[in-house]
Structures are given as C-alpha cells and as structure tokens.
C-alpha cells in the first residue's frame with residue numbers, strides 16, 4: 420500500500436494532516452511525538468504494520484502488514500482539572516465509531532466490551548487506546564489509537580491473546596476493502612465527536628455494551644469483583660449489581676472484564 424492510496428481514500432474528510440508509515444513501532448507513540456511538536460486537532464498517523472503496537476497497561480497489540488488498520492488521531496481539547504470522564508468518553512468514541520462502521524456498512528452486530536474493545540460474536544475484532552498528554556494541569560492532547568483486524572492474517576495466534584479474537588473478513592465472509600473501512604470509521608468518529616459528553620452519546624454507548632444483564636468479572640491490579648452488568652453511569656463508569664444486590668461503579672484504568680457464563 421502506498422501513501423497515495425490512503426490520501427485518495429480519505430479525500431474530502433475534514434481531518435488534519437496525515438503521516439503514513441509502511442512500518443512503525445506504534446502509531447500512538449508517533450502521534451504523541453507529533454502532538455508535542457504542535458500537531459493540530461485531527462492529525463492522523465497511519466501505519467501498514469506495527470512492530471511494537473501497544474494495548475493498555477503494557478500489553479501488546481499485534482498489527483501484521485496489510486491485514487489490519489492501525490492508526491492514531493491527535494485530538495485537542497481545552498480542559499484543565501479532572502479528565503477521567505473525558506478519557507472514558509474518548510475511548511468510547513473510538514469503540515462507537517468502529518462499531519458504527521461495522522453495523523452500518525458490514526451488517527455485523529458489533530458490541531462494545533467495556534471499556535475499550537469492539538466485539539463481534541463475542542470475539543475481539545478491534546481495540547482502542549486513548550492516552551492523555553498534559554502540559555501542567557492542562558490537557559493538551561489526547562491520542563486516540565485504534566487497531567482493527569481486517570483479514571484473518573491480522574488475528575494473533577491463540578496463545579498470545581487473552582481473549583478470543585476475530586477479523587472483519589472472517590465475520591462477513593467476504594473480501595473487505597481496508598481503506599474503505601477506515602473511511603467509514605473516521606466518518607463515524609467525526610460525526611459522533613460532536614455529541615461527546617451528551618445524553619445521546621451515553622445512551623448510544625450503553626445500548627451497545629456487550630454482556631448487559633449478564634454476570635461478569637472485573638479484575639484490576641488489586642481488585643476483583645463479580646456482578647451483573649447493569650449499564651453505565653452518567654460519567655461512563657460501568658454499573659454492576661453484586662450478588663448481595665449492591666450497586667457498584669467501576670472506573671476505567673487497568674481493569675479487565677470477562678463474562679462468567681451461565682449461572
């Protein structure tokens with residue numbers, strides 16, 4: 420794939436400047452460096468292959484050449500103080516945009532595994548990594564990184580992923596035009612961004628949550644909690660109802676969620 424293909428595929432979308440790499444370590448790292456040098460809002464870093472793609476909490480993200488989408492957007496916000504709600508929202512912006520594209524253009528029943536995965540048929544098809552960059556107490560930029568498995572070559576070997584994985588091609592059983600999918604995702608993201616922080620956004624996010632009403636387990640560094648997944652709080656926190664009937668709010672961070680299966 421050449422840079423000219425990417426430029427042509429994104430023509431007319433109101434994005435910032437573009438950086439294309441055939442191979443890179445991580446598009447999030449490149450976007451962060453660029454943001455420090457003053458990259459404007461909606462600057463986009465795209466790579467055909469990542470050698471050291473990152474997930475959350477030091478986990479790895481696999482992106483094999485020509486089989487996946489791996490890109491990062493620089494998003495600018497004018498904010499100081501607490502940004503936890505905003506960060507959860509931005510991560511959801513990525514997952515909502517990917518799932519919008521999959522639902523609207525590929526007829527896939529995509530869902531969001533809180534906080535940041537996109538699932539189809541309960542398998543992970545995409546991941547989102549939102550990272551905040553600060554100047555003093557001012558949030559100077561958020562890097563929103565998105566990785567999508569397009570063909571089956573993108574799906575990592577079973578032993579290196581902690582959760583079952585899939586790709587758009589496997590789920591649709593049809594050839595998928597990678598850059599067309601990218602355009603659909605970015606168009607959805609631009610549209611959704613306008614409603615970030617509104618009731619409408621929260622409702623769309625909640626509607627799309629995987630495992631609603633099911634028993635799940637949340638585990639973090641020093642927490643483990645089982646409960647029935649009830650929905651979202653107004654700040655994007657996950658609401659669980661425990662066995663004792665108590666409602667608990669779980670915030671993002673290094674938490675993992677897994678379904679517990681039938682009771």
Ligand code: BT5
Nearest residue numbers: 445447472473474475478480481546564565566580581584
């Ligand atoms: C994520 O982390 O799911 C966030 C992934 C974000 C990737 C994008 S690609 C563009 C940008 N540049 C980067 O360097 N990163 C972003 P987390 O929830 O921590 O999940 C990571 C886990 O997913 C790993 O430990 C593996 O088990 C699994 N995994 C890794 N690669 C995968 C893949 N291609 N498909 C499905 N699962 C994968």
